[in-house]
Structures are given as C-alpha cells and as structure tokens.
Amino acid sequence: MLRTALLALLAAAQSAPPSPSRPATPSDIVAAAPAADWREVRAEDVLMVTLAGGREVAIELAGDFAPVHVANIRALARSPFWRGASVYRVQDNYVAQWGLRDGTPRPTLPRGVVAKPPAEYEKRVPRTALAPLGFPDPYASAAGYLHGFPANWDAASGAAALAHCYGTVGVGRGGPPDTGDGTELYAVIGHGPRHLDRNIAVVGRVVGGIEHLSSLPRGTEALGFYKEPAQDTAVQRVAIAADLPAARRPRFEVLRPESASFRRWLQARANRKDDFFIRPAGGVDLCNAQPPVRRAEPRRAEPLG
Amino acid sequence: MLRTALLALLAAAQSAPPSPSRPATPSDIVAAAPAADWREVRAEDVLMVTLAGGREVAIELAGDFAPVHVANIRALARSPFWRGASVYRVQDNYVAQWGLRDGTPRPTLPRGVVAKPPAEYEKRVPRTALAPLGFPDPYASAAGYLHGFPANWDAASGAAALAHCYGTVGVGRGGPPDTGDGTELYAVIGHGPRHLDRNIAVVGRVVGGIEHLSSLPRGTEALGFYKEPAQDTAVQRVAIAADLPAARRPRFEVLRPESASFRRWLQARANRKDDFFIRPAGGVDLCNAQPPVRRAEPRRAEPLG
Numbered sequence: 001m002l003r004t005a006l007l008a009l010l011a012a013a014q015s016a017p018p019s020p021s022r023p024a025t026p027s028d029i030v031a032a033a034p035a036a037d038w039r040e041v042r043a044e045d046v047l048m049v050t051l052a053g054g055r056e057v058a059i060e061l062a063g064d065f066a067p068v069h070v071a072n073i074r075a076l077a078r079s080p081f082w083r084g085a086s087v088y089r090v091q092d093n094y095v096a097q098w099g100l101r102d103g104t105p106r107p108t109l110p111r112g113v114v115a116k117p118p119a120e121y122e123k124r125v126p127r128t129a130l131a132p133l134g135f136p137d138p139y140a141s142a143a144g145y146l147h148g149f150p151a152n153w154d155a156a157s158g159a160a161a162l163a164h165c166y167g168t169v170g171v172g173r174g175g176p177p178d179t180g181d182g183t184e185l186y187a188v189i190g191h192g193p194r195h196l197d198r199n200i201a202v203v204g205r206v207v208g209g210i211e212h213l214s215s216l217p218r219g220t221e222a223l224g225f226y227k228e229p230a231q232d233t234a235v236q237r238v239a240i241a242a243d244l245p246a247a248r249r250p251r252f253e254v255l256r257p258e259s260a261s262f263r264r265w266l267q268a269r270a271n272r273k274d275d276f277f278i279r280p281a282g283g284v285d286l287c288n289a290q291p292p293v294r295r296a297e298p299r300r301a302e303p304l305g
Numbered sequence: 306m307l308r309t310a311l312l313a314l315l316a317a318a319q320s321a322p323p324s325p326s327r328p329a330t331p332s333d334i335v336a337a338a339p340a341a342d343w344r345e346v347r348a349e350d351v352l353m354v355t356l357a358g359g360r361e362v363a364i365e366l367a368g369d370f371a372p373v374h375v376a377n378i379r380a381l382a383r384s385p386f387w388r389g390a391s392v393y394r395v396q397d398n399y400v401a402q403w404g405l406r407d408g409t410p411r412p413t414l415p416r417g418v419v420a421k422p423p424a425e426y427e428k429r430v431p432r433t434a435l436a437p438l439g440f441p442d443p444y445a446s447a448a449g450y451l452h453g454f455p456a457n458w459d460a461a462s463g464a465a466a467l468a469h470c471y472g473t474v475g476v477g478r479g480g481p482p483d484t485g486d487g488t489e490l491y492a493v494i495g496h497g498p499r500h501l502d503r504n505i506a507v508v509g510r511v512v513g514g515i516e517h518l519s520s521l522p523r524g525t526e527a528l529g530f531y532k533e534p535a536q537d538t539a540v541q542r543v544a545i546a547a548d549l550p551a552a553r554r555p556r557f558e559v560l561r562p563e564s565a566s567f568r569r570w571l572q573a574r575a576n577r578k579d580d581f582f583i584r585p586a587g588g589v590d591l592c593n594a595q596p597p598v599r600r601a602e603p604r605r606a607e608p609l610g
Contacts, residue, residue, distance in 0.1 A: 137443070176583055191495070191496050194593065214523075
C-alpha cells in the first residue's frame with residue numbers, strides 16, 4: 001500500500017537481519033553497538049524542564065564547553081528563580097525560547113550565578129580534539145564532535161564551537177558584549193541555524209522530549225513571540241536529574257563519536273543503501289549525524305542503610 | 306532586557322537603515338530587491354491544502370522538474386479523490402504526511418492520473434543549469450538552484466535533483482521500482498533530510514502555512530503514525546489556486562536565484578555581521594538559503610464583460 005509509503009518500507013528493512021544483499025542500516029549498527037561504545041550522561045549534566053501537563057524535556061548540559069553558563073543554569077535550576085517561567089516564543093523553523101516573560105516579576109539572581117559570564121562561544125583546541133565528521137562543512141574548516149556534541153573547528157581562530165543543530169540549546173542574550181546569564185534559554189526546532197555558531201553560548205542539546213517544544217503553536221508576533229501571556233506554555237518545574245529520586249531519574253546514553261560503532265554508523269548514514277534507498281549520497285551533514293541517544297532503565301532504589 | 310534576547314536585537318537592526326557602520330542585512334536586501342528580481346508563481350502551480358479549521362498550506366509545484374507527478378497532483382486536486390484525506394503521520398524532525406489513511410475507501414484514480422509515473426528523481430542537465438550556491442555541499446558535487454528550487458548537481462550522474470530542505474514536498478512511495486502516484490504527499494518539518502535527494506520524487510515546496518504542519522502533534526507510533534484515526538488532522542479541501550475566485554486566490558512571489566539581489570542576499574546570509582552577529586561564518590548551507598518568498602495582494606476581481 002502506498003499509504004504506508006516512504007519510511008514504512010525502511011522500518012521493514014530495519015527489522016530484517018543484515019545480509020550480503022541487505023547491508024547493515026544505521027539502526028542496525030546502533031542496535032549492535034557494544035556497551036563500551038556508549039557513554040552514560042551524568043545525572044548532574046541533565047536539566048529536566050517539565051512543561052504544563054507533565055511534558056518532560058531533558059537536556060544534556062555541555063559543562064565541558066561552557067562551564068560558567070552551565071554552572072549558572074544548574075544554580076538557577078536549584079533555586080526558585082524559574083518559578084513562573086514559560087515558553088513565550090516559538091518561531092517556526094527556528095527556536096522555542098523559555099524563561100520569565102516580560103512583566104513577570106524577576107527575582108534577584110540566586111547566589112552563585114554569574115551575572116556577566118565570559119563569552120563561552122568557542123574554545124581554543126587543536127583540530128585533533130574533535131572526532132571528525134569526515135565530510136565538508138559549509139560553515140567552518142572542519143566539522144566533527146567535541147565532548148560528544150556536534151561541533152566545528154575553524155582554522156582562522158584555531159577554535160572549536162558547538163554547532164546549532166536540531167535540539168541544540170543556547171543562552172538568549174542581548175547585543176554584544178552581553179553574553180546572557182542563562183535565565184533565558186532556547187532550543188532549535190528547525191533546520192540547524194548554523195550561522196549562530198560562535199555568536200552565542202551553546203549549553204547543551206535536548207536528548208529527550210524535543211517534540212514537546214517543536215509541536216507548540218507558533219507565535220504570531222515578530223520573531224515568534226506570543227501576543228498574549230495566556231498563549232504561553234507554563235514551565236511547571238526545572239530540575240537537575242541528579243536531584244530527583246533514583247527511581248524517577250531518567251538515564252540517557254549517548255553513542256561515543258570516538259567509537260568504532262559510531263564511525264560505522266556515520267558511513268552508513270552517508271551511504272544509505274537498503275530496500276528503500278537507491279542512490280546513496282556519499283556524504284552527510286553534521287546536523288544529520290548527531291550522536292544517537294538511547295534511554296536506559298532508571299536505577300532501582302538503593303537499599304537503605 | 307534579556308527576555309527579548311537573541312533575535313529581538315536583530316529585529317531592531319533590521320528596522321534601522323543600513324549605514325557604513327551597519328551593513329545591509331539579508332532582510333534589507335530582500336526589502337530593497339527591485340520588482341524584476343521577483344518571479345510570480347503561476348496560480349496553476351500553487352496547490353492549496355486546507356486543514357481542519359481553515360488552516361491553509363500553499364505549495365509551489367515543481368512541474369518543470371517532475372512533470373508527470375505534478376500533473377497527477379493537479380488532476381487529483383481537481384477530482385474528488387482526496388475527499389476524506391487527513392494528515393495521518395507526523396514524525397518529529399522529519400515529515401508530516403497526508404492522503405487517505407488506511408481503512409479509508411480508496412476511489413479509483415481519476416482520469417488522467419498516471420498510475421506508475423517514471424522515476425522523476427533527478428534530471429540530466431549541465432552543471433551550469435543551476436544558479437550556484439557557491440559553498441560546499443556534503444551531499445553532492447555542487448549545490449544551487451534549479452527552476453527556483455534548492456537543488457544539487459552530481460558529477461557522477463551528470464544530473465540535478467531538487468533538495469530535501471525544510472518545507473520540501475515529496476511523493477510517498479513504497480519500495481523500488483514503485484515511484485508513488487502522488488496520492489500520498491509529505492512535507493519536511495525538520496532539518497533537511499538530504500539523504501532522500503535522488504531517492505524519491507520532489508514535487509515542490511511549501512511557500513505559505515508550513516507552521517500548520519510543523520506544529521501538529523507528533524504521532525506516537527513507529528515513524529510518527531498516529532495510533533487512532535481520531536488523532537488525524539482532516540484535510541478539508543485541496544485545490545489548485547488557479548481554480549479559486551481571483552479575490553481569494555493567494556499570490557506568491559519568489560526571489561529569482563539568478564538575480565543580483567539574490568546573489569547579494571546569499572553573501573549577506575553567509576557573512577552575517579550586524580549589531581547582533583560578531584563572527585560571520587563565511588558560508589551557508591543550501592537549506593539555510595532557500596529563495597525568499599513574499600505574498601502579494603490578491604488581484605481585484607476582473608470587471609465583467
């Protein structure tokens with residue numbers, strides 16, 4: 001039937017075992033990756049943003065890349081600062097943004113939050129610090145992965161920057177030299193706006209629940225702001241996963257870009273060839289090759305005493 | 306205020322006139338483009354898909370690229386075939402797909418619809434047939450524009466293909482050699498899945514109302530299918546714009562990729578430098594440089610007689 005067209009066929013292909021006539025698909029490779037090729041995201045690095053109706057968005061924080069901004073976000077999550085926050089801007093093919101809407105009383109910054117963080121937009125590292133993508137990037141000298149996140153490296157500055165891909169989370173800011181204090185965050189919900197790379201602090205990426213942001217109604221005002229506060233989606237709770245009870249703490253694992261499985265997966269992504277695909281591209285762009293994420297079972301409660 | 310952060314500043318920059326200290330932004334260039342640099346989309350090439358609640362999605366059909374598939378889509382739009390159609394699949398960061406859901410009585414194909422169209426996935430043209438993007442493309446030998454649509458050209462086949470970018474519309478199909486008859490269509494609602502290029506028939510792109518598809522709830526079944534028919538979004542009406550009364554006929558204009566304005570716009574997109582941007586990328590990828598579209602006033606009703 002045509003109505004299950006397009007990817008239904010792919011699903012069938014994925015469920016059949018690879019064979020000489022059916023090469024391993026990207027999904028096959030991920031499913032077969034050994035435990036050592038996965039990295040568990042530390043619970044301290046997972047920001048849980050719960051929207052109205054209990055819709056949970058989980059964000060892996062990139063503390064190795066933007067330590068001051070990420071420390072701010074953790075401190076804010078552990079304070080009452082974000083009480084009353086909402087998603088007040090959803091711009092199609094661009095970003096969903098949340099924080100305290102104009103007119104909401106803005107508390108003083110909690111202790112430990114740096115009001116004017118440094119511009120953690122890029123990081124001087126050798127090119128070899130990145131696990132390479134291996135295909136050309138229109139935005140920089142090279143594309144690859146740094147600290148497990150999609151990133152690029154530019155020869156002009158000798159520095160890497162985390163890339164703006166679908167699900168990337170960054171820190172809203174005003175004009176330079178303002179770098180944003182972490183009280184307003186956005187997530188990319190469209191084609192990767194890579195021109196933002198190196199111009200704003202990237203602090204992580206959504207590893208679960210992006211659909212709760214990407215399917216929100218688009219704001220009708222300029223830049224996707226909602227006209228009325230009543231249109232906002234309330235943020236019910238913000239927490240660091242480490243602070244949740246073990247049984248309720250979500251656990252995420254990310255395929256290591258340095259692993260053999262990941263390299264095979266990249267090649268398979270770049271050369272799709274199965275029952276559905278006829279003409280492999282021979283390449284893939286960075287934002288279509290974000291490290292696969294899987295959810296692990298919550299740990300059972302630790303025995304008392 | 307930080308809460309109007311990120312792009313609020315850009316908006317301010319766009320409203321200020323360019324000056325030696327503020328170079329022209331992409332928006333400035335589009336606003337200043339002379340009439341000759343715009344092409345009006347023929348009303349015969351606009352497919353109007355109206356979703357429940359009167360939400361209109363307008364699609365420019367690429368009849369110059371995929372003539373048989375597009376002729377099918379026009380013939381279907383002019384028949385009762387799509388009565389009862391719905392959006393039955395919305396997969397996050399991928400596609401929204403509509404047509405007749407499984408279980409809906411499927412009428413015979415209207416007269417004039419080709420049941421098995423040829424594989425209009427690519428088109429043999431010289432590389433010079435494309436207006437060039439001018440930046441590297443990970444998916445093909447070159448990226449650019451063909452018939453006003455984002456496209457790529459590959460040396461191996463000496464052929465161009467329309468590209469899968471945000472808003473691209475294609476024809477669902479089963480496994481090869483099936484090419485799809487145009488009765489099931491999808492629109493891209495995420496990062497451009499360029500690996501589909503050359504593997505499926507691209508028939509156009511959304512030029513208005515993509516947000517009505519991209520903000521739909523995501524389906525929870527495999528590949529984003531909705532579990533229950535009640536979750537579908539009904540397609541109220543499908544029509545070719547030329548068949549609507551002049552006063553209700555939407556008119557769209559697309560900036561010509563061959564024009565001087567477009568070339569300037571591309572350079573400005575690749576080298577963002579204004580009150581907000583600090584570090585221009587020096588490049589842009591194809592799907593972040595889709596030809597700008599604007600809506601023109603409907604024509605006044607023609608005088609009678």
